[in-house]
Amino acid sequence: MAALLITSPRPNTVFTITDEPAWPAIRFQSNATLAAGQKLTWDWKLSWGTFSRQGKEIIATSNLWDAQSVLFQSLTGGVITNLGGQLTVRVTGPGGTNSVTVKIIGTNPSSAAILAFLAAQPDSRGFDAILQHESGMKHFNAQGDPIKSFDNGFGICQLTSPAPTFEQVWNWKLNIAGGLALFATKRASANAYLSQSGRTFTQDQLIREAVCRWNGGAYHAWNGKAWVRPTTILCDTQTGNIGWDMTNPANTGKTEAQLRARDKGTYGSPSSPHDWQYSGVCYADRILG
Amino acid sequence: MTGNTRGCVTPIVSWDRRIIGILALGLMASCGDKPAPPPSEPLKALTADTLSLPGGATLHYAVQDGQSTAALTPSGTQLKLEADHTIAPNAGVRAKPIGQLGTQVILATDEYPSRPGGMSYCQAGHEQFLRVFSLTPQLHQTFQTKTASCIDNKELADPGIVWKPETATLEIHWLTETKTYKLDPTGAVH
Numbered sequence: 001m002a003a004l005l006i007t008s009p010r011p012n013t014v015f016t017i018t019d020e021p022a023w024p025a026i027r028f029q030s031n032a033t034l035a036a037g038q039k040l041t042w043d044w045k046l047s048w049g050t051f052s053r054q055g056k057e058i059i060a061t062s063n064l065w066d067a068q069s070v071l072f073q074s075l076t077g078g079v080i081t082n083l084g085g086q087l088t089v090r091v092t093g094p095g096g097t098n099s100v101t102v103k104i105i106g107t108n109p110s111s112a113a114i115l116a117f118l119a120a121q122p123d124s125r126g127f128d129a130i131l132q133h134e135s136g137m138k139h140f141n142a143q144g145d146p147i148k149s150f151d152n153g154f155g156i157c158q159l160t161s162p163a164p165t166f167e168q169v170w171n172w173k174l175n176i177a178g179g180l181a182l183f184a185t186k187r188a189s190a191n192a193y194l195s196q197s198g199r200t201f202t203q204d205q206l207i208r209e210a211v212c213r214w215n216g217g218a219y220h221a222w223n224g225k226a227w228v229r230p231t232t233i234l235c236d237t238q239t240g241n242i243g244w245d246m247t248n249p250a251n252t253g254k255t256e257a258q259l260r261a262r263d264k265g266t267y268g269s270p271s272s273p274h275d276w277q278y279s280g281v282c283y284a285d286r287i288l289g
Numbered sequence: 290m291t292g293n294t295r296g297c298v299t300p301i302v303s304w305d306r307r308i309i310g311i312l313a314l315g316l317m318a319s320c321g322d323k324p325a326p327p328p329s330e331p332l333k334a335l336t337a338d339t340l341s342l343p344g345g346a347t348l349h350y351a352v353q354d355g356q357s358t359a360a361l362t363p364s365g366t367q368l369k370l371e372a373d374h375t376i377a378p379n380a381g382v383r384a385k386p387i388g389q390l391g392t393q394v395i396l397a398t399d400e401y402p403s404r405p406g407g408m409s410y411c412q413a414g415h416e417q418f419l420r421v422f423s424l425t426p427q428l429h430q431t432f433q434t435k436t437a438s439c440i441d442n443k444e445l446a447d448p449g450i451v452w453k454p455e456t457a458t459l460e461i462h463w464l465t466e467t468k469t470y471k472l473d474p475t476g477a478v479h
Contacts, residue, residue, distance in 0.1 A: 131408070134407075135408065153406065153407030158407020159406075185442050188442075189444060192444075192464045214408075214411075215412055215413045215414070216403060216415065217415070217439070241409065278412050280413045283413060
């Protein structure tokens with residue numbers, strides 16, 4: 001009996017997930033000729049970084065294992081295909097055992113596709129502006145792996161906490177859904193804040209309040225009659241979210257240019273004493289105009 | 290800041306770094322029907338902060354290697370303060386007095402920058418704790434609760450924390466509910 005071999009694909013073959021995203025066709029072909037009652041056991045493991053999934057399938061009717069159909073069902077219940085990384089498949093049966101490892105990489109969607117997807121999601125207004133400002137609209141790096149930041153932020157939304165799932169790391173739509181879920185908590189907080197004591201507000205104020213809270217803190221202040229932008233915050237319009245509390249005597253009476261000239265040297269070392277602050281108000285102003 | 294922390298009493302405890310600012314903005318102006326204050330107060334990059342107590346004692350807050358502590362001088366008693374994962378690494382701390390009961394029970398908040406997430410999430414946010422300390426027989430904490438958090442979406446109404454020394458009553462006004470606590474002379478919170 002010939003030794004059992006996986007004849008296709010070749011080791012280290014690269015398969016690419018489409019920008020949809022849709023999984024590629026990956027069929028593992030062995031050289032086995034099965035007699036009645038004989039079976040092949042296919043063990044598979046898909047891993048990327050600290051993430052992994054694995055499983056096993058026993059097939060008696062064929063010497064072929066279709067990774068797409070099996071993993072499609074096994075990983076996601078047939079809902080969506082997404083995961084990538086190193087896929088190692090080992091076949092065991094008459095004639096011994098053999099394994100092959102291939103690589104699965106991703107494809108970036110276009111910015112238009114990302115925005116179209118986002119626009120179709122409920123209550124996404126405001127988050128689209130954050131995404132455009134923050135992400136570069138990229139989910140994968142040049143090698144086709146999900147973008148990973150120094151602080152373990154993954155994918156287009158740089159999901160960090162709650163820690164993203166394997167699926168959210170690889171599937172850009174699920175990644176955006178994760179970011180949007182986080183934004184929803186800020187939108188809910190914004191709604192609770194603006195509606196306190198029966199106060200009224202506009203949809204634009206709600207969006208601005210939610211975007212501000214994404215970065216930190218409340219945007220609007222109540223002036224006794226309406227919600228207004230606080231006049232006490234002056235922003236460095238050349239930065240993303242740096243500003244000054246103008247009630248601080250160190251800042252009072254100075255212009256943006258004067259304060260920037262004084263402080264810009266400390267922007268890069270926020271742990272040193274300074275009279276500027278990261279400001280969600282300035283962040284919302286910068287992003288929403 | 291995601292919440293406003295203010296008391297409706299004239300404070301005896303003072304914050305020796307910015308006494309004027311705190312008294313004017315944070316405490317004495319909190320009870321009238323006045324416009325809401327700016328929602329974001331400056332959180333200077335402080336690795337330590339100090340509250341001055343009656344009789345010349347001080348309560349000194351510090352953060353080192355992610356561990357926040359409070360130390361009472363001149364006794365030298367030091368407490369480790371329980372915080373959580375939402376605080377930024379290498380965070381500074383800003384302490385703020387809320388009030389006191391007699392001379393031996395102190396109410397104060399300690400506030401830290403939030404641990405930022407991806408896409409500038411909570412980079413400008415703060416995490417704040419309200420604590421009650423008893424100074425006798427030695428410094429110890431009798432109560433703590435988290436009163437503001439960008440990451441956990443915790444937020445107070447305005448005014449958020451109201452201390453009524455005449456009845457030893459602590460009110461915490463959340464946006465959706467108010468919780469009321471009674472303190473006894475030992476600092477125990479009920």
